[in-house]
Amino acid sequence: ELKVEQNPLFLSMQEGKNYTIYCNYSTTSDRLYWYRQDPGKSLESLFVLLSNGAVKQEGRLMASLDTKARLSTLHITAAVHDLSATYFCAVINDYKLSFGAGTTVTVRA
Amino acid sequence: NAGVTQTPKFQVLKTGQSMTLQCAQDMNHNSMYWYRQDPGMGLRLIYYSASEGTTDKGEVPNGYNVSRLNKREFSLRLESAAPSQTSVYFCASRKEEDGYGYTFGSGTRLTVV
Numbered sequence: 001e002l003k004v005e006q007n008p009l010f011l012s013m014q015e016g017k018n019y020t021i022y023c024n025y026s027t028t029s030d031r032l033y034w035y036r037q038d039p040g041k042s043l044e045s046l047f048v049l050l051s052n053g054a055v056k057q058e059g060r061l062m063a064s065l066d067t068k069a070r071l072s073t074l075h076i077t078a079a080v081h082d083l084s085a086t087y088f089c090a091v092i093n094d095y096k097l098s099f100g101a102g103t104t105v106t107v108r109a
Numbered sequence: 110n111a112g113v114t115q116t117p118k119f120q121v122l123k124t125g126q127s128m129t130l131q132c133a134q135d136m137n138h139n140s141m142y143w144y145r146q147d148p149g150m151g152l153r154l155i156y157y158s159a160s161e162g163t164t165d166k167g168e169v170p171n172g173y174n175v176s177r178l179n180k181r182e183f184s185l186r187l188e189s190a191a192p193s194q195t196s197v198y199f200c201a202s203r204k205e206e207d208g209y210g211y212t213f214g215s216g217t218r219l220t221v222v
Contacts, residue, residue, distance in 0.1 A: 033210050042199065044151075045210040081147070088151060095140060095159050096167060097201075097211060098153035 002027050002093045007098035013079040013107045021074040022101045023089035032072045033090045033097070034063050043088065060084075077109045111135050115200050115214035122190045122221045125215050130185040132200030140203045141183035142167075142211070143175060144197040153200060158183055190221045 003026040013019050023032070031050055035043040048058045049065035049072060056063050060083065062075045072089055084107045090099045122128055125126075134141065139160050143159045144152040154167030158177040171192060174186045187194060200214040 004151075042215045043213045045212075048210045090152075095141070096154055096157060098154070098168075099144075101149060101151045 002029070002096075002098045004089060004091050004093060004098050005063060005098040006087075006089055007104060009101060011103055011105045013076065013083070015080060015107055015109050016078050017056050019079060019105075020059055021076075021105075023072040023074070023100055025070050025089075025098075027063050027093060028067070028070075030067055031092045032065050033092070033099045034038045034072070034074055035088045037086045037088065037091065037102070038084075046087075047103075061072045076105075080109075081107045083107055102104075111202050113200055113212050113214035115203055115217050117217060118215065120220070124191060124221060127186065128190065129187075130198055130219075131180070131182070132183045132184065132214060133179065134200075134202040134212070135184075136204065136212065137180070137200060138181070138202035138204045140181050141177065142201040142203070143183070143185045144199045145169065146199060146216075147192075147196050148216065155185065156197075160171075167168065167212075171197050181198075185222060187219075190219075192221045195221045 022069045023040045034046040047063040052067040054065045065072045086102045087105045088102045090097045117130045142157040143155040146152045156175040158164045161180045198217045201211040203211045
């Protein structure tokens with residue numbers, strides 16, 4: 001059974017500082033997704049990482065994938081209030097997408 | 110282009126009542142999925158359909174049934190609702206060939222009292 005673990009589960013960020021969210025998964029997969037969810041809203045796709053060593057960046061967010069270590073990271077640069085949300089990583093295995101529990105991010109001044 | 114449309118958006122049921130959650134996508138996607146989201150647990154897969162005419166159980170199928178009516182529509186039925194089924198339900202679809210992500214509906218917030 002594929003297990004996906006995120007840490008931390010809660011992250012209080014100070015504006016302007018850098019932080020990293022980690023996503024570990026238990027079985028082989030070559031495709032990893034990052035989503036953002038605002039309270040009461042649906043999931044918004046942030047990144048799809050398709051191969052080992054993949055790195056994608058959008059604004060203050062950068063995601064990377066190490067399939068050998070079964071690890072993905074979501075790096076946040078110079079946090080701003082707009083980044084407050086819950087971030088999920090998810091891994092595909094045999095048509096099915098398995099999610100981590102989510103990291104709830106709060107950015108404070 | 111509407112994407113994935115779920116109805117209803119909100120529903121309150123009494124224990125033992127039945128209902129069907131509807132999901133339709135207009136992107137010609139092959140695969141469709143039903144997830145439930147509970148606090149602190151991420152999204153868990155209830156059922157999925159890899160193609161029209163096929164359905165398979167996910168991680169938490171007990172108490173649910175599904176129907177892939179056609180390529181566009183994938184419904185989720187609760188035959189006898191229980192308070193443990195209080196959750197937010199998301200439908201999603203995906204076109205495997207493009208190697209990219211899933212498109213999620215806006216969710217149905219279900220409360221069973």
